[in-house]
Amino acid sequence: GESVGLHLPTLSVQEGDNSIINCAYSNSASDYFIWYKQESGKGPQFIIDIRSNMDKRQGQRVTVLLNKTVKHLSLQIAATQPGDSAVYFCAENNNNNDMRFGAGTRLTVKP
Amino acid sequence: DAMVIQNPRYQVTQFGKPVTLSCSQTLNHNVMYWYQQKSSQAPKLLFHYYDKDFNNEADTPDNFQSRRPNTSFCFLDIRSPGLGDAAMYLCATSKMQGNTEAFFGQGTRLTVV
Numbered sequence: 001g002e003s004v005g006l007h008l009p010t011l012s013v014q015e016g017d018n019s020i021i022n023c024a025y026s027n028s029a030s031d032y033f034i035w036y037k038q039e040s041g042k043g044p045q046f047i048i049d050i051r052s053n054m055d056k057r058q059g060q061r062v063t064v065l066l067n068k069t070v071k072h073l074s075l076q077i078a079a080t081q082p083g084d085s086a087v088y089f090c091a092e093n094n095n096n097n098d099m100r101f102g103a104g105t106r107l108t109v110k111p
Numbered sequence: 112d113a114m115v116i117q118n119p120r121y122q123v124t125q126f127g128k129p130v131t132l133s134c135s136q137t138l139n140h141n142v143m144y145w146y147q148q149k150s151s152q153a154p155k156l157l158f159h160y161y162d163k164d165f166n167n168e169a170d171t172p173d174n175f176q177s178r179r180p181n182t183s184f185c186f187l188d189i190r191s192p193g194l195g196d197a198a199m200y201l202c203a204t205s206k207m208q209g210n211t212e213a214f215f216g217q218g219t220r221l222t223v224v
Binding site for chain 1 (some may be wrong): 144145151152153154155156159161166201203211212214216217218220
């Protein structure tokens with residue numbers, strides 16, 4: 001079946017630098033995309049979302065970009081902090097509530 | 112205050128002994144999901160409810176069942192747990208179909224001995 005996947009399984013950045021986490025999706029019927037942050041031993045936590053009629057959305061220190069032409073999603077974190085260290089998942093959803101997750105990227109922030 | 116509550120946080124069960132995991136929500140959301148997450152992997156959707164309508168994923172084993180007696184509660188029943196069923200089980204809710212944020216509980220970590 002169609003799936004959501006990630007290019008990079010791990011990412012290590014210096015504190016204060018910007019981070020970019022990427023995700024590729026293959027289900028063209030998906031119309032809603034979400035980034036989640038998951039810390040060890042906890043459930044995923046919502047970061048930001050974007051609908052398919054948009055190509056960019058900004059939050060506090062985070063920006064999500066959606067490129068429907070190449071089915072690519074990215075999460076940009078500005079001025080990365082040690083508290084940002086976690087695993088980041090993208091997820092796709094549609095009107096069937098088939099919310100599925102990509103493989104995840106582990107972000108490590110070095111002081 | 113926690114809005115999606117999973118009990119227990121840690122569950123140990125014997126091989127082949129039925130076990131039930133529970134999830135409750137205070138959000139009055141229509142949709143409730145169950146995911147299985149193994150170590151260093153993404154959450155895998157098992158099934159979801161939209162109100163009372165049950166939607167099973169095609170590759171979810173028959174060993175996994177679910178019940179939703181009312182809006183607030185949803186249960187995951189594993190009829191005969193195997194060693195391969197050891198995982199974190201995550202419950203999530205969302206307000207309506209499709210394009211709305213999902214809220215997750217803290218998960219139940221299941222160990223099978």
